[in-house]
Amino acid sequence: MSGPVPVVLVAGYLGSGKTTMLNHVLRRNRGIRLGVVVNDFGSIDIDSMLVAGQVDSVIGLGNGCLCCAVDSEDLDEMLGTLTGPNSPVDAVVIEASGLAEPRALIRMVLGSAHPGVRYGGLVVVVDAVNMTDSVERHPDLAQHLAFADLVVVNKSDLVGDDGRARMLDLVRRHAPGAPVVVTDHGRVDVALLLDPPERTDDDAPRQLSLDDLLREDDHDHGHAAGHDHEHLHDAYRSVAVETSRYVDPRALIALLEDPPAGLYRSKGFVRFTTGRGRFLVQTVGRHIVIERAPARGSTALVFLGAGMDDDVDAVLQGVVRDRPATDEEMLVVHRYLRNQEI
Secondary structure, eight states: OOOSEEEEEEEESTTSSHHHHHHHHHHTOTTOOEEEEEOOSSSSOHHHHHHTTSSSEEEEOOSSOHHHHOOHHHHHHHHHHHHSTTSOOSEEEEEOOTTOOHHHHHHHHHTOOOTTEEEEEEEEEEETTTHHHHHHHOTHHHHHGGGOSEEEEEOGGGSOHHHHHHHHHHHHHHSTTOOEEEOSTTOOOHHHHSOOOOOSOTTSOOOOOHHHHHHHHHHHTTHHHHHHHHHHHTTOEEEEEEESSEEOHHHHHHHHHSOOTTEEEEEEEEEOSSTTOEEEEEEETTEEEEEEOOSSSOEEEEEEESSOOTTHHHHHHTTEESSOOOHHHHHHHHTTBOSOOO
């Protein structure tokens, strides 16, 4: 399912662990080729130095937060550099300054004129130790949570059960329904954020990259690395809808516009009707993109999230039915169809 490259925004207050999470994702990327835009608020781009050497394309911004120092044209130029033919990547991660305004970041990506990218979600990293005090000093930080597509509560190992409970209560008050991953040392499974690609040339002879060496180093740790992978996978859940029946477009769009609590993203093929009535559907949070897909094939849609209710399977299966959609019912799909016509 190739297409526009997803751009994932990583935000959070100073010291929350954004760079730690980014380094973890870069090290255990499951073969996903990542382009990275990093930014440290200040004259010395320290965060850029921290991630240097772990990814092929790093663009350090420096001298101000992303949303203030870079306009959409500059962002398009950077995205073009990261996704161009000389630096092919599967996804782009923009690590914003701890002082960045999430709403402005989202607008910049959604407003990008670059045709080869799409919005991949806003991940807000929360410091379980200091977030409560930070919110008291800067009330706007709590409002930032309302824009999150995914919340990562980091440094959970440094607080007790009561501290974790207070932090989760704060997050759920300001980001009701958002999926929440509780972790430490920035450990988040990249498969929750992005889809591992299907390579066709993995067997071809080539020089080992730093990414290969990092994976080999992790492998040498044996059971510890495997145990960590299992632990990270337990932090989220996937639900698949596979059927040869039809999908009700109105029911599916209504579900995606108001997703079940804990649902982060979804991706797959959906057949609404006969003939050319099969589409590629991709969502993150409440952001929906639909594209035409090859007519041959049935519905195969995967939903990923954290903290989803047990009855989400039944909710998702509720969009399936026996009859194809009418032209009138398909009009709701048109709102989200990317660069094409019904």
